[in-house]
Amino acid sequence: MNNSQQRGGTGRSQVRKAELIAIGRKLFADTSYDALSVDDIAQHAGVAKGLIYYYFKSKRGYYLAIVEDSVAELVARAGGEPDLPNAERVRRTIDGYLHYAEHHQAAYRTIVTGGVGSDAEVLAIRDAVREELVGTIAEGAYGRRAVPPLARLALVGWLCAVEGVTLDWIGGLDREGQPGKAEVGALLVRQLRATLAVIEEFAPDCPAPPAVEEIATGPDDHRNQVPVTESA
Known part of the structure; x- marks a missing residue:
């Protein structure tokens, strides 16, 4: 505290x-x-x-309180709706993550880059939010937060890629031809499915979950417009 x-x-x-x-x-x-x-x-x-x-x-204490508040909002948005089916929850987690980054760009950059001069306390907050998000993704994919070390490493690697993609995306939102949130989200979901397939090869007790398309959606659901698996 x-x-x-x-x-x-x-x-x-x-x-x-x-x-x-x-x-x-x-x-x-x-x-x-x-x-x-x-x-x-x-x-x-x-x-x-x-x-x-x-x-x-102090000013630094004020700044850290702002970062902690931003992190709490990011985690709450990304990890919302826990009662959804697992695969749909993963999709919603990614959507919530991108929504937060798009609408709170300065706070997002602070969280993922470590804040003022790579402040040690901000880095600790960033590491904590990474662990929470990895746990959220693992729970959505496997129905449990605890996974073997190799599976965790793979998920951390995917999340680091998500951070890089998201930083570049929000940095070019005014760029002509820049993809929208739905398309970026579909890209990240597909990359996650590839990661989960690799995890299954190395850790058979972590089988990749069914494709998101296997969840019934209405004909007007805009998400059906964007392919997210190899079979799409």
Whole structure:
């Protein structure tokens, strides 16, 4: 638990902290960490800078609280709807991940690149979210989070590729011909299926799940427009 989490235990204080974090997310989305002083932050928030120190102890503490809040939203969006069939849950996880990256680009870049000068605490937060997402994918693919070390390595490798693809994609959203979220998601699902097939070769106790197309979908479902398996 960081210092910001130890302060402001009342409901009103928690609301005030949440408001300050929301303001900070917008500020750091448009301005670099080094370019913002505590005075600047307080001025934008319309509060005395002592309030920033009270809740977060320092600018770095404030920044870490913003990163943690962003990570929590990313994980919640990516891991939502746990009662869906496994293969559909995997698809929704990837869709939620891309949706977050598209609409929170600065926060996403901070999470996956390690933040301010590869800050050790931000890197630890990034590693934690990677583990959570790998667990979510494993649960969607195999119905369990615990998988053999080799299978975990393969899933981590796929997730690192997802991060690279996503960073490049959001960096070129205004580029002519740039694919949309549905097409990128279909690409990542297909890559995941290839990874799961390789995992099955090396770890037979982790059989690749059925193709997503085997789940019945309505004729108007836009996802049917994009192939995601070799048989499509």
